[in-house]
Amino acid sequence: MExxxxxxxxxxxxxxxxxAQSACWPLSALVGMHPTSDTALTLFFNPQIRNQSDAQDGxxxxxxxxxxTVGTNDHKDAMTALVKRFNKIRGMNDVDESFIVVADxxxxxxxxxxxxxxxxGAITIAAALS
Numbered sequence: 001m002e003x004x005x006x007x008x009x010x011x012x013x014x015x016x017x018x019x020a021q022s023a024c025w026p027l028s029a030l031v032g033m034h035p036t037s038d039t040a041l042t043l044f045f046n047p048q049i050r051n052q053s054d055a056q057d058g059x060x061x062x063x064x065x066x067x068x069t070v071g072t073n074d075h076k077d078a079m080t081a082l083v084k085r086f087n088k089i090r091g092m093n094d095v096d097e098s099f100i101v102v103a104d105x106x107x108x109x110x111x112x113x114x115x116x117x118x119x120x121g122a123i124t125i126a127a128a129l130s
Contacts, residue, residue: 001098003027003089007066008104009120016106019125023048023066027086027100031063035075040121041068043082047126067121068103078116085113 003026010021029046036042045064070078082102089097103120104111112118 003086003097004099005030005086006099006101006104007120007123008101008106009123011105011107013106020123023064023123023125024099025064027089030086033079033082036067038072039069041070041075041078041117042066043068049126062126064126065122065124066103067123068117069119069121070116071118074116078114081114081116 004024005027006022006024008016008022010016016022025045025048031044031046033041033043043066045066047062047064049062068078085100089100100113101111102113103117105120
């Protein structure tokens, strides 16, 4: 059973109405992560719209991304915790673990799958190459 990772940066329930507010990818689409500031860890995914351009576009890959807020310079701890969590759920067949809330900033109901993540930042769905 495929596992899905959910991210939400929108704090207001009524304003969750586009891909910049919340998005979900299969765990198998995660291609990597790295620090992008002292408190930002960016996760990269195979894109939902288009994986790779053709030879005319120079073989450019347009990855989707999600920025997670972590403690100052705590990137390694956050990456370790996320990888351990993802590996744990990868081996489970429990239906309750098929939808994993990685980061949800909904006011009065925030949820993060590991304690090292404290907020969800920008969610970027790359546009299709033309």
